[in-house]
Every structure is written in structure tokens, then in C-alpha cells.
Amino acid sequence: MxxxxxxxxxxxxxxxGRFGPGKAALLRAIGETGxxxxxxxxxxxxxxxxxHLTEDMxxxxxxRLVDTFAGGNRRGGASLTPTGEKxxxxxxxxxxxxxxxxxxxxxxxxxIRG
Amino acid sequence: MxxxxxxxxxxxxxxxGRFGPGKAALLRAIGETGxxxxxxxxxxxxxxxxxHLTEDMxxxxxxRLVDTFAGGNRRGGASLTPTGEKxxxxxxxxxxxxxxxxxxxxxxxxxIRG
Numbered sequence: 001m002x003x004x005x006x007x008x009x010x011x012x013x014x015x016x017g018r019f020g021p022g023k024a025a026l027l028r029a030i031g032e033t034g035x036x037x038x039x040x041x042x043x044x045x046x047x048x049x050x051x052h053l054t055e056d057m058x059x060x061x062x063x064r065l066v067d068t069f070a071g072g073n074r075r076g077g078a079s080l081t082p083t084g085e086k087x088x089x090x091x092x093x094x095x096x097x098x099x100x101x102x103x104x105x106x107x108x109x110x111x112i113r114g
Numbered sequence: 115m116x117x118x119x120x121x122x123x124x125x126x127x128x129x130x131g132r133f134g135p136g137k138a139a140l141l142r143a144i145g146e147t148g149x150x151x152x153x154x155x156x157x158x159x160x161x162x163x164x165x166h167l168t169e170d171m172x173x174x175x176x177x178r179l180v181d182t183f184a185g186g187n188r189r190g191g192a193s194l195t196p197t198g199e200k201x202x203x204x205x206x207x208x209x210x211x212x213x214x215x216x217x218x219x220x221x222x223x224x225x226i227r228g
Contacts, residue, residue, distance in 0.1 A: 008212065009134070011123040012220070014227045020123070062228045083226060090223045094216045098122065101215030102208045106126070109204045112197060114130045114176045 006110040008099050012091065017060035019091065026053050027088050030066055031080045039078075054078075061087065120224040122213050126205065131174035133205065140167050141202050144180055145194045153192075168192075175201065 011020030029039035040050035058064040065084030069077045080088070099106070125134030143153035154164035172178040179198030183191045194202070213220070 005129050007127045008208075009125040009127050009132075010212075011125075012223060013121045013123050014224060015119050016228045018123075019223075060228060061226050063226070086226065087223060090219050094122075094219045094223075097216050097219070098124075098212035102211050105204050105208045105211070109126060109133075109201060109208075110128060112175050112177070112200065113128045114174060 004103070004107040004110040006106040006113075008095065008102070008106070010091075010095050010098060012094065014060060017056065019057060019060060019087065023053055023057045024088060024091050026050055027057070027065060027080065027084055030054070030078050031085070031088070034077050034079060036066075036068065036078045118217070118221040118224040120220040120227075122209065122216070122220070124209050124212060126208065128174060131170065133171060133174060133201065137167055137171045138202060138205050140164055141171070141179060141194065141198060144168070144192050145199070145202070148191050148193060150180075150182065150192045171201075 009021055011018055025043055026039055026045070029042045030036060033039050033042060036050050036054055037047050040047045043050070054066050054068075058066060061083060063083040064081055065087055066078050067081050069079075123135055125132055139157055140153055140159070143156045144150060147153050147156060150164050150168055151161050153159075154161045157164070168180050168182075172180060175197060177197040178195055179201055180192050181195050183193075
């Protein structure tokens with residue numbers, strides 16, 4: 001299979017909301033850093049936006065994806081729930097498998113780019 | 115395979131630019147209506163935005179995707195070039211095949227939505 005520089009960016013559209021690359025990156029960064037504010041800094045995102053995206057993804061699924069722990073202020077720690085770990089894992093599988101499944105078409109479209 | 119209400123929204127990221135659902139819908143509508151302004155109306159999009167998206171997708175690929183024909187004003191007819199037809203066809207294949215390839219994971223993520 002020819003290697004292509006083309007990649008897929010995938011968003012999952014559910015009846016209750018959406019989950020795509022931005023939320024996936026934030027979820028991964030929260031898991032790695034243990035806080036929403038540190039995750040926001042890692043991604044070059046404002047704290048307000050990271051907080052909003054976190055609340056938004058918590059609302060898409062039956063259970064929360066992120067648990068927050070109050071410190072002395074609202075910027076305490078955060079961690080992924082088992083549901084959060086699962087959603088991130090499934091999203092990564094979808095991304096990898098979808099890209100593999102269409103490798104030939106991606107190479108074809110890459111061949112006609114400018 | 116369980117049917118799921120979850121769907122993929124796919125954008126292709128190339129080194130020269132991006133091609134996703136918005137541009138694909140516009141390309142399809144231009145092919146169907148024969149003009150950028152009619153396509154814009156069909157999609158509930160402003161003419162300015164449709165024009166900008168068309169110029170943008172023409173710049174991503176080596177050859178134009180859309181040819182425009184001057185009438186008495188700049189809102190003359192438009193049609194897909196062979197490259198435009200090909201890009202749309204490949205994009206549709208990618209969407210269909212990717213979604214089929216991850217049907218099981220889509221059903222799994224749909225099962226934990228709210």
C-alpha cells in the first residue's frame with residue numbers, strides 16, 4: 001500500500017451530541033495531566049473552553065467521562081472515569097481502523113492534491 | 115451487526131488543505147444545480163460563503179474541482195470538472211467504507227451515550 005500524507009479527522013455524531021478530535025485530545029490530556037487547567041495549558045486552550053468542552057462531553061454520555069475533585073478552588077484535580085477511558089479507547093480504535101480501511105482511497109485523493 | 119444511530123463525520127486532511135462534509139455537500143449541490151448561487155440556496159448558505167468554499171477547494175487540488183462560466187454577472191453557471199467528480203466520488207467511498215469498517219465500535223459508543 002502506498003504511504004500517503006493524507007489523514008482522516010473523524011467526528012462521531014450521536015443523537016445526544018458529538019465527540020471528535022478536540023474532545024478526544026482534551027480527554028487524553030486530562031488523563032495525562034490530572035487536571036483540566038493543566039490539560040488546557042498543554043493544548044494551548046483557554047481554561048474556560050476546556051471546562052466547557054468537559055461539561056459538554058459529560059452531557060453526551062449516560063455517565064460522566066471526567067470526574068473533578070474540588071480543591072480550595074474550582075481548579076482542583078480531574079481524572080477520567082472508566083466510561084471516559086472506554087470512550088477514548090473506542091475513539092482511538094475508530095480513528096485507526098477507519099484510516100486503515102480507506103488507505104487506498106486516501107492515497108488516491110492525496111495523488112490529486114496540489 | 116447491531117444498527118446504530120451513531121455516524122461518522124469525516125474530514126480529509128491533506129498537506130495543501132482540508133476537504134470535509136461542508137465542501138462535499140457544496141460540490142454535490144453544484145453538480146446537481148449547475149450554479150454556485152443555486153447550490154448555496156439549497157444548502158441554506160450565503161453566496162459569499164459558497165464562493166469562498168469553492169475557491170478554497172479549487173486551491174487544495176492540482177486541478178480545479180469547479181468550473182464557473184461568466185454570464186452577464188459573476189453569478190453565472192458552474193459545473194464539476196472531472197477532478198471534481200473524482201474527488202466527490204472518492205470522498206463518498208471513504209465515508210461509506212470507513213463507517214462500515216467501524217460499525218462495531220460505533221455501536222459500542224452509541225450504547226454508552228445518554
